[in-house]
Amino acid sequence: MTLRDFALMVVVCLIWASSNVVSKYVVSHLGVPPLFFAGVRFVLVALATAPWLMPAPKPLWRILAVGVLMGAGNFALLFIGLKTATPSSAAIVSQIGAPLTAVMSFLMLGETMNRRRIFGVSLTALGVILVMWDPRGFHASMGLLFVLAAAFLGSLGAVMMKQMDGVKPLQFQAWVGFSSAVPLLIASALFEPGAIEPAAAAGWRFAAAVGFSAIVVSVAAHTAYYGLIQRYEANLVSPLTLMTPLFTIGMGVLFMHDPFGPRMALGTIVALAGVLIVALRFNQLVSLVLAMRPRAQ
Known part of the structure; x- marks a missing residue:
């Protein structure tokens, strides 16, 4: 990978990380209802990507299902979870998505699930449990259960997306926005009466965040x-x-004052190690370890 593309990847990851913190700020600190926030977000996505909507991918029902799972369902549950969960813990729990995708690909698509992947899935699950578990009682981590459910829907949508060919990135974003905006706004009207008021009260801060x-x-x-x-x-x-x-x-601790103790650190290390084992083959893992080894000067 060229240095320029690696720098681009770093910027992408920084943007995604910022999104978790911004979303937490909107639903928790500004008090904007999560379904309304998600709905307005996908209205803007649909408008921005409307030129790429057509021609519709086939079969139509599958792209609509994928859009709802990876858009409305995934983000609605994530934002609901962020009302009580910290961005840091939500980011780690969301990592269960990669192992879940591997397991569902095995069950639904017949892809290989060898012992290495099984070990990686188990390791990631253990790390996520460490992050979610609270010595004072599991009820304190209810927000993370919503994050876990969001990861499940996103993984299911990703596996269904594997069964479609020829859908380009902007076209995919267009269909996610199109299929998610209306259901989310209807759900917000039903379950979040008066959702517009806190958004209006937040003014430019909400507008900047959703944009x-x-x-x-x-x-x-x-x-x-x-x-x-x-x-x-x-x-x-x-x-x-x-x-x-x-x-x-890092952003959660710096800007939102997220707690980050030994249990969270251990869960993070275990979960991310499991994701790496799922994502990489053995020889790639060895190469990665060797590349990270300090070299003599």
Whole structure:
């Protein structure tokens, strides 16, 4: 990977990490209801990517299902979870998505699930449990259960997306926005009466946050990431996304004063190690370890 593309990957991960912190600020500190926030976000995504909506991918029902799972369902549950969960813990729990995708690909698509991947999935699950577990009682981590459910829906959508060919990144974003905006706004009207008032009271802060989430995160960063995936092997690019939870933890501690004790640190290390084992083959893991080894001067 060229230095320029690696720098682009770092910027993408920084943007994704910032999104977690910004979303927490919107739903928790500004008090904007999560379904309304997600709905407005996808309205903007749909408008920004409308020129790429047609021609519709086939089968139509599958792209709609994928859009709802990876858009409305995933983000609605994530934002609900962020009302009570910290960005740092949510970022680590979300890492269960990669192992879940591997397991569902095995169950739904018949892909290989060898002992290495089983070990990686188990390790990631253990790390996530360490992060979610609270000595004072599991009820304190209810927000992370929503984050866990969001990761499940996102993984299911990703596996269903594997069964479609020829859908380009901006077209995919267009259909995610189109299929998610209306259901989210209807759900917000039903379950979040008066949702407009706190958004209006937040004024420019809400406008800036939702614009950043829709245009910079969903359209720009995701499109850049898909471009990197097209230029390089997925096994090279995917592990680099682990910078996102690390950046999120740093931003969460710095800006949101997230607690980060020994249990959280251990869970983070275990979970990310499991994701690496799932994402990389053995020889790639050895190469990565050797590359990280200090060299004599």
